[in-house]
Amino acid sequence: MPTQPHGAPVHTTADDILDALDPEQREVAAHPLGPMVVLAGAGTGKTRAITHRIAYGVHSGAYQGQRVLAVTFTARAAGEMRTRLRTLGVAGVQARTFHAAALRQLHYFWPQAIGGAAPEVMSQKAAAVAQAAASLRLDLARDRTAIRDLAAEVEWAKVSMLTPETYAAGARAARREPPGLDATAMARVLEAYEQVKTQRGVIDFEDVLLLTVGILAERDDIARAVRSQYRHFVVDEYQDVNALQQRLLDLWVGERDDLCVVGDPAQTIYSFTGASPRHLLEFQTRHPKAAVVRLVRNYRSTPQVVGLANLVVRGPSGAMRSNAVTLQAQGQDGPPPVLSAHPDDPAEAAAVAGEIAQRVASGVSPAEIAVLFRTNGQSEAFEAALADAGVPYLVRGGERFFSRREVRDAILLLRGAARSDDGAKALPDLVRDVLLGAGWTREAPSSGGAGRERWESLSALAALSDDLVATTSAARLPDFLRELDERAAAQHAPAVQGVTLASLHAAKGLEWDVVFLTGVSDGFLPIMMAETPEAIEEERRLMYVGVTRARRELRLSWAGARTPGARASRRPSRFLDGAASILGEGARSQPKGSSKVGSKGRRGKALKPTLPAHCRSCGAELTTAAQRKTGRCDDCPPTYSEATFERLRTWRLAVARDSSVPAYVVFTDATLTAIAEREPSSEAELAQISGVGARKLGLYGAQVLALISGEDVESVLEKRSPATDSDD
Structure with a gap:
């Protein structure tokens, strides 16, 4: 078959x-x-x-x-x-x-089980989380990244069925550090958040379950x-x-x-x-x-794409992981996957946009092309490059289709036309006539930008009427409107013409004829903060998801540095090591026979710093990991400079925002406090602080030492080294 x-x-x-x-x-x-x-x-x-x-x-x-x-x-x-x-x-x-x-089920059974109508479900929890944090005098009201991280932690706690009373133990068992807070403080945030919801008379999506x-x-x-x-x-x-x-x-x-x-x-x-x-x-x-x-x-991909996918999920050991199946390609041959290297991120984005423009000019539909990346922060460069190339695109995860103004206006016009639909005209023709009144044209506009996006949205509605008639030949405009209502309720948007830009997480479940898998370098894949074996393996699976999105053509790329002229410090993703037979020797993260030594000792085995066992202020025994990390018990006041800690905290937030990651994955509060407490004067001293591994030392060491020496945050950020930018 x-x-x-x-x-x-x-x-x-x-x-x-x-x-x-x-x-x-x-x-x-x-x-x-x-x-x-x-x-x-x-x-x-x-x-x-x-x-x-x-x-x-x-x-x-x-x-x-x-x-x-x-x-x-x-x-x-x-x-x-x-x-x-x-x-x-x-x-x-x-x-x-x-x-x-x-x-x-909740709406149906609530009157019987509780009485009255079910409470309203909040569309998002950020405002409630911010109010909860403010009630605890946590100064986070203007820190959107911190609020987003706290909201994510609230969701994790609730789907894990943890209460404020059981959160600390559950987080420790899961080896999870709350974002910027210790477990006790996070438990208080959970409790305050529940109180805010009660005061507002609302529930969140986790409460529904x-x-x-x-x-x-x-x-x-x-x-x-x-x-x-x-x-x-x-x-x-x-x-x-x-x-x-x-x-x-x-x-x-x-x-x-x-x-x-x-x-x-x-x-x-x-x-x-x-x-x-x-x-x-x-x-x-x-x-x-x-x-x-x-x-x-x-049945989705060519044997060439399937072959690469099997190698990625296996890794260099050749052993199949996580009970994964070995895929057997059933489709026709296609072009081999290609890995390309570029000097910097703008060059990579420009090259990808140029290749896409060539394919679109040769007749490939933009809707059958995707650009995938690890973090949402990588999207901007490709958006700019595609705009410069005149290629229409859409960012998956942006404004929902049925929330767009042109779509809402068109549906309103269709409702009016449904009252007079006498069946004299075929449904697709009638829909297109109505859309003409909404500003749609039968020919695509030559320009890009917002005008092209509006045209693509209305064209998707027209195509949807074709699909409905193909399955229900007698369908009329009222039937079409019911289909739209069902899709809007389920947020089941039709396909819109345009190159898709998406993170690997957002791309799961989708597929395209041509996929550009970008940023395939260590630091992006795996992401820099993935340090445990379990986290590394999840990153491998994420690359496997990206590879298997391609039906026919797969183009992989990476850049040696973030900005033009910077030192090329990046290497290809280690997940491609086992695929050198397909992609060439340039796919190896390290040349054959090389090994990394230094702060990690023998390759892959980091030397752990020795943590103090007693408080350096009062000599009391330190009983928790956070206490040992700072070298101070909870009863003794901090001994660090508040100005130094604030510089470190402001710098961490800027790096986290730039990398589209939670602040705690740069450094946890405990690690940041330990750095401020000890004020290391060299990388060797900084490396002795728990939470500053070899990778983070290479990425952030010079910046942290500059901040401790008194340099201001803006100047440190302006002269960041390429090594720092390589692993957003």
Whole structure:
């Protein structure tokens, strides 16, 4: 089966559904009852397999569509699942995100369980977190980065089902340092945040899950009602489930075992949010009778891209990691992946934009091209380069499609036209006539910028009407508006023409014909703050996700320095070491036979500084890691210069903002305090402070010493060395 067709006609029999699948996908679909775990490699058709499983279950009479709840992690994925099920002739299946399914149940059962109407859900928690911090006299009101970091930590605590009372122990067990605070202070922030929400009479998105779990756990009658409605469950992207979502799923399923989970351990990239692959990897332990199916046939990418992906996920040892599957390419040959080196970041961005402009000029659709990078801060250079090249682009994660003014205005005009739709004109023609009144033109504008973006948005609506008629030939304008309303509610945006700029995290689940994977140097991939073996492996999986987004052509690039004329201190990503056979010797992070020595001693083995055991002020025994790091017990006052500490803190915030990372990943508060306390005068002395490893010493050592000597922050930032900028 060399290809996987799209837009297949509506199937009417169970046999037709199975006939459309490869042997492994057929194994998934042909057994719609009982527990099953599907280990699905990238591009192996997992969505196809599970939607056909549901369709086969309905068409074979194994169950009714209304009894199925299919859960995934993004509104886009849920919308795609609904569209595919409709194409397969299946109606009534609830395909939703965890939050959407829980919110629906919460609104329905709240009057019965609590009384009255369910509280409003906050769209974002930054303002409430800032108010909580202010109530504790934490001076963070103007520090947006710090507030964002605190909000992320609040989310992690809640999805990990930690309370203010249990947070400190949970954070220690997870080896997690709260952003800029110690665990006790963070627990106080959590408590204050909950009080702020209570005062406002609102809940957050994590509360939606927590409250639903609470109601189902405490009210057997409500739990029975949910389980009588939904008897069969499918969970996509199961490697991303967190503890709270797993608890909710357990309550939904109850004592039954009609549960099919699908995931790929090699695409676990959200552990920082509380996601854990152990639920996927331990599924058989919890369900001993579960069938196990591995999807290994990759239909998305060329053999050349698949070959590189397998090498990246294996690494130089050649051993497959994390129970990942070895992909088997099913598509036709394509061009080999290419790795290019550039002197600096602007040169890399200009080269990428130039190559994209050539492809667009030769007829490649901009919508089939993506530029991927590790951090959002890398986007700006590519935005400027593409604008200079006259290439339309969109930044994934920017303004939501249905929130754009031109889209809202066009939908308003379509609602007015729906009242007089007499069926005399084909739906796509009628939609285009209405869009002409909204400022759309049949020909694309020659210019770029905002005008081109508006045109692309309206063109996406026109194309969506074509798609609806292709699946429902009798559809009229009211049907089209219902489709738009459903998509808007689920934030299932249509494809918009333009080169996609996206971080690797945002790119997961998407694919393009041509992918430019940029910034593939140590410090970006893996990111500089990834220091533990577990964190490094997650970064490897992140690169694997990036590689497997490409259908036909993959171009990798890196730059030796950040700015023109700076010393080239970067090296290619270590994750490419095992791919030198494909990409050439220039892919190696270190030349053959070389090893790094110095502060790390033998390569890869850092020399840990010796931490003091007693307070240098009073001699009391130091009992916590934070106390030992600063060399001072909690009862003794700080002995550092406040001016020095403030310079260090201001510098850290600027570096964190520039790198698009939380401030604590540059240096934690405890490390920053220890530096201010000891005032090291040399790199050797600085290296003896816990939290200043060899990598951070190389990146920040000269700057920290300059700040301690009294140099102002602005001048230090202006003359940062290339080594510092290499690992944003």
